[in-house]
Amino acid sequence: METKYNYIQKKEPAVKNLMAGIYDTESRLMDKINKKRSAIREMENELTDLKSKQNKIEDAFNKLVNSDNENWLSAKAEFETVYAYVEGDKKSFIEDAGKIIDDLNIHIEQLEKSLDKAGESTKEKTRKILSDLKIKKTELQIKLDEVKKDSGEKWKDTKHWFIEKSRSIKDYFSGSPDK
Numbered sequence: 001m002e003t004k005y006n007y008i009q010k011k012e013p014a015v016k017n018l019m020a021g022i023y024d025t026e027s028r029l030m031d032k033i034n035k036k037r038s039a040i041r042e043m044e045n046e047l048t049d050l051k052s053k054q055n056k057i058e059d060a061f062n063k064l065v066n067s068d069n070e071n072w073l074s075a076k077a078e079f080e081t082v083y084a085y086v087e088g089d090k091k092s093f094i095e096d097a098g099k100i101i102d103d104l105n106i107h108i109e110q111l112e113k114s115l116d117k118a119g120e121s122t123k124e125k126t127r128k129i130l131s132d133l134k135i136k137k138t139e140l141q142i143k144l145d146e147v148k149k150d151s152g153e154k155w156k157d158t159k160h161w162f163i164e165k166s167r168s169i170k171d172y173f174s175g176s177p178d179k
Helices: 004-066 072-087 090-115 120-149 154-174
Strands: none
Touching: 004 072, 090 120, 090 154, 120 154
8 A cells, every 4th residue: 555655755756856857957948048138138239339330430421421621631531430440340241241141051941941842833933043042142152252361451342242242132032132
């Protein structure tokens, strides 16, 4: 016959193990939450920094545009300083460009997976889009590789080219491809 005492003695180790597992899971989840919060704070800081840069370049450019002939050289000097700051450095550009290419790879993979489920007319459109995106991705990768190898200031021109090309790629995902 099973008694209360025997039953508790038998279940106590299982309950302790279960509780330990719950504590471990809780701890892991709290770590994940803290990492996500930290990542969100970093993104919020990045957004704040971008907004600040946007305001600075806009203000400096407006001062340049609105400067009179006597003061335009000082407005130009201020603008060039702000422009160089906002434009950033080569290392940041390479990291950002790499992220854009990584995101593009994800989109391409998703489109490739969707081909199996698509109807024939959709498959043909998707294949065309995939072909265009792969070409554009290759162009971006080639330019990025050139920037990595170049030790001069050519990366700045490439950055502006890269931004324009990235916009045309984003158009594919918003439904208005730039052809």
